[in-house]
Amino acid sequence: MARLFLALTLAGLALIVGGPARAADAVLSVEGTTFVLVTPDARLTSRDLVGAEFDMEIDGLPSTVRIDSVTPSKEQPDVLLHAFSIKDPETGQYSPLCDSDAYGREAGFPVAGAWDDKGQFVKNPKAWFLTCTSGSQGKCILWGYNPWKEGPKGEDLLPYYEACQHTVRADYDGRGQAFTKNGTTIDVFDDIGIQRSETGEDVKFAFEAGWGPTGAVCADRTRWPDLLSLEDLRKRGSRFQGGCDLERARKRGALIYTRVEKR
Structure with missing residues (x-):
C-alpha cells in the first residue's frame, strides 16, 4: 500500500x-x-x-x-x-x-x-x-468484481469483491488463512451474471461452497483435503455443519459460488 x-x-x-x-x-x-x-x-x-x-x-x-x-x-x-x-x-x-x-x-x-x-x-x-x-485482489477485479462499480442491475459490488477474496484463497472461515495451491482450477459463478458456471455438466467437478464477505456461508467439500479436510473445517464453525448445495448457500446469503475438481 x-x-x-x-x-x-x-x-x-x-x-x-x-x-x-x-x-x-x-x-x-x-x-x-x-x-x-x-x-x-x-x-x-x-x-x-x-x-x-x-x-x-x-x-x-x-x-x-x-x-x-x-x-x-x-x-x-x-x-x-x-x-x-x-x-x-x-x-x-x-x-x-x-x-x-x-x-x-x-x-x-x-x-x-x-x-x-x-x-x-x-x-x-x-x-x-x-x-x-496473480493475487486475489487483482484477480477479483479482472473477474468483474470491481468494488467501485455496480452490477448489471445496480448491485453494489463491494461485498462481492470482499467475498471473492475469500473465494480465491479458500479462506473458508474468514480468518485470513489460505487453503489452496497455486494453479488450482476453480469454477466461479454468481446469481447476477458477472461470472457463469462452466463445469455444470462436468462430472469431474462438484459444488464446493457459497461465499460471502466474511468467508464461506457453508461448504460441501474443501478444495485440497490435504491442506484442510472437510472434517477439520466442520470443527471451525457451526456454519460448516451439514452439507451445502447451491440452494442452501443461496438461502444463507452467498454472493459467489464455486465448483472444484473432486479429490
Whole structure:
C-alpha cells in the first residue's frame, strides 16, 4: 500500500508529493485502476506515465517502483495492466514486481481504496494500493468484481469483491488463512451474471461452497483435503455443519459460488 511519502520522476521532472501524492503544483491519485497525475499544465494518466519511477513501502520496506508499460486487459478492457519493476537497492537493477499469473503475465495495477485492520475494503478515493494479477485482489477485479462499480442491475459490488477474496484463497472461515495451491482450477459463478458456471455438466467437478464477505456461508467439500479436510473445517464453525448445495448457500446469503475438481 502506498504510504505518506511518494517521490515520482518522469522525463526529467521531479515531483515530491505526499499520500496520496499531493504538492503545491501537482496531485497524483488513482481513479479506479488508473494513475492520474494533475499538474498546473497537464493531466496525465497511466499511459502517459510509462517510465515513471516512484518510491513507496512494500512489505514495510522502502522501495523504488517503475512503470514499464501499460496495456488494457483482455478480461476487462477498462482495467489497465501495468508492468511494474522494482529496483534492487544494492545493484540498482530492476526486476518484475509481480509474479506470473496463469497467463504468464507479470503485471498489476493500482486500486483506489484501502483495506482496514479487519480485512474489509474501504472506498477511500484518497488512498490506493498496488495489486498483481496473480493475487486475489487483482484477480477479483479482472473477474468483474470491481468494488467501485455496480452490477448489471445496480448491485453494489463491494461485498462481492470482499467475498471473492475469500473465494480465491479458500479462506473458508474468514480468518485470513489460505487453503489452496497455486494453479488450482476453480469454477466461479454468481446469481447476477458477472461470472457463469462452466463445469455444470462436468462430472469431474462438484459444488464446493457459497461465499460471502466474511468467508464461506457453508461448504460441501474443501478444495485440497490435504491442506484442510472437510472434517477439520466442520470443527471451525457451526456454519460448516451439514452439507451445502447451491440452494442452501443461496438461502444463507452467498454472493459467489464455486465448483472444484473432486479429490
